[in-house]
Amino acid sequence: MRSGAELVRGALSLVQGLGVTLRAMVARPVTVPYPRASATLPPGFRGWPVLVREPDGAVRCVACGACARACPSQCLRVDAAAERGSGGRRRPQAFLLDISRCSLCGTCADVCPAGALAYSRVRCAAARSRDAFLTDLLNMPEEAP
Amino acid sequence: MDTIITSDSGLLVMAAAAAVIIGFVFVNATALGYIERKLCGRFQRRHGPLEVGWHGILQMPVDGVKLIAKQLVVPHNVAGALFYAAPLLALAPVALPFLVMPFAPRLQVIDMEAGVVFVLAMISFNTFAVFLAGWSANNNYSMIGALRAVAQNISYEIPILLSLLTVLFLTRSLSLRTIVAVQSPLWHLLRHPGILLAAVIFFIAAIAETNRAPFDLPEAESELTAGFHTEYSGIAFALFMIAEYTCILVNCCLATAVFLGGWQGPPLPFGQYSACVWFFMKAYALVFVIIWCRWTFPRVRFDQLMNFSWKYLIPVALGNLLLTALTAQL
Numbered sequence: 001m002r003s004g005a006e007l008v009r010g011a012l013s014l015v016q017g018l019g020v021t022l023r024a025m026v027a028r029p030v031t032v033p034y035p036r037a038s039a040t041l042p043p044g045f046r047g048w049p050v051l052v053r054e055p056d057g058a059v060r061c062v063a064c065g066a067c068a069r070a071c072p073s074q075c076l077r078v079d080a081a082a083e084r085g086s087g088g089r090r091r092p093q094a095f096l097l098d099i100s101r102c103s104l105c106g107t108c109a110d111v112c113p114a115g116a117l118a119y120s121r122v123r124c125a126a127a128r129s130r131d132a133f134l135t136d137l138l139n140m141p142e143e144a145p
Numbered sequence: 146m147d148t149i150i151t152s153d154s155g156l157l158v159m160a161a162a163a164a165v166i167i168g169f170v171f172v173n174a175t176a177l178g179y180i181e182r183k184l185c186g187r188f189q190r191r192h193g194p195l196e197v198g199w200h201g202i203l204q205m206p207v208d209g210v211k212l213i214a215k216q217l218v219v220p221h222n223v224a225g226a227l228f229y230a231a232p233l234l235a236l237a238p239v240a241l242p243f244l245v246m247p248f249a250p251r252l253q254v255i256d257m258e259a260g261v262v263f264v265l266a267m268i269s270f271n272t273f274a275v276f277l278a279g280w281s282a283n284n285n286y287s288m289i290g291a292l293r294a295v296a297q298n299i300s301y302e303i304p305i306l307l308s309l310l311t312v313l314f315l316t317r318s319l320s321l322r323t324i325v326a327v328q329s330p331l332w333h334l335l336r337h338p339g340i341l342l343a344a345v346i347f348f349i350a351a352i353a354e355t356n357r358a359p360f361d362l363p364e365a366e367s368e369l370t371a372g373f374h375t376e377y378s379g380i381a382f383a384l385f386m387i388a389e390y391t392c393i394l395v396n397c398c399l400a401t402a403v404f405l406g407g408w409q410g411p412p413l414p415f416g417q418y419s420a421c422v423w424f425f426m427k428a429y430a431l432v433f434v435i436i437w438c439r440w441t442f443p444r445v446r447f448d449q450l451m452n453f454s455w456k457y458l459i460p461v462a463l464g465n466l467l468l469t470a471l472t473a474q475l
Contacts, residue, residue, distance in 0.1 A: 014442065017441050017442060018437060018438070018441050020441070021188045021437065021440060021441040022437070024187070024188055024189065024190050025184070025187040025188050027190060028190075029186070029187070029190050029191055029192050030190045030191075031190070031191045031192060033192060033195050033196075
């Protein structure tokens with residue numbers, strides 16, 4: 001047999017537990033009925049990377065390829081070309097991201113010397129084939145925050 | 146006589162009363178199923194059913210139709226007739242106690258002299274059905290669930306009887322109508338501290354008796370898949386669920402009548418009938434507490450379950466009965 005004090009403590013803990021669930025019952029639900037409403041993203045949310053653009057619409061990317069080399073999932077490919085008439089600066093011709101392989105680690109944005117990559121706030125992607133996930137970030141609408 | 150059925154009422158009145166009771170059983174199970182799922186959601190900070198109808202209110206009827214339409218999958222080597230009889234046997238007896246429940250002064254189907262005994266006997270019948278289901282299904286999970294159910298129900302029947310005896314000593318009647326009628330100025334619960342303790346013991350034992358969490362060992366899904374109703378599908382499964390919800394309400398009605406003053410409450414117009422509002426409010430408040438407990442407490446171990454009844458509840462209930470019987474007469 002347990003001691004009386006232990007029994008009283010146990011009974012009080014049961015009441016305490018009931019209090020916890022009662023508070024949860026009157027609180028607002030934290031889930032949302034998904035297709036008709038979506039949860040607000042936390043401020044630090046990291047979606048897959050997007051290219052940062054200057055106010056005139058030009059990408060900052062200098063096509064050095066550091067992101068593609070650093071990517072642990074090897075899901076980036078940068079095709080570079082020298083742009084005529086701008087002092088021979090390299091510009092990306094295609095900036096391919098395979099969304100289906102990206103692990104959202106953010107290493108690409110960390111290593112970028114030009115600060116040309118940012119985290120987007122996109123979190124949904126659907127396609128009918130694997131190839132369709134291969135996205136050219138140059139053609140994507142601006143989604144960087 | 147103030148009851149609906151008297152010694153000279155015809156067959157038609159009896160059939161009508163039975164039909165109303167059966168209808169009430171099904172409506173209650175549907176409503177409680179919805180309330181339970183909604184409350185479960187709220188306790189876990191979810192929404193619960195939302196899609197079918199306003200705030201998901203039609204979810205349970207839709208589920209019921211689905212279960213009725215589903216194929217009954219019967220495994221090989223089940224004990225034929227017994228396998229089919231078990232779900233029916235689970236539901237039929239637990240619906241009968243409503244016949245003797247005094248919902249309001251003039252709203253009681255029949256007033257039995259031994260009403261309390263009748264209710265307890267019918268609730269115990271549920272154990273029989275559960276055991277039959279587990280035995281006939283030819284499945285080890287079902288069998289273990291059934292054995293647990295029997296052991297658990299035998300153990301918790303005793304504290305239920307002892308705690309009810311505490312009140313029956315004072316009322317000196319087994320008729321539920323008389324028990325409610327004598328609580329006119331003051332509920333039994335408030336009359337004596339011993340009765341308050343008896344009510345708490347009754348409530349704990351009633352949760353165990355209805356196989357509800359935290360005492361839902363017979364259908365512990367993490368260990369036994371679904372326990373005694375593992376092999377039941379479609380409407381057979383639905384009958385077990387309806388029986389469970391009916392059993393909960395019967396236990397809460399019994400607690401309401403014996404401890405909480407039944408229909409007693411502030412006077413209402415047409416009080417001879419409308420006083421059932423108070424009865425149902427008290428009964429469903431108790432149902433809420435049972436659901437609340439289910440979604441708060443984790444399941445106990447089987448040895449803890451047995452120890453709790455035999456080492457704590459029964460000695461305390463026995464001592465409480467003696468003390469109350471001695472002091473209440475002074």
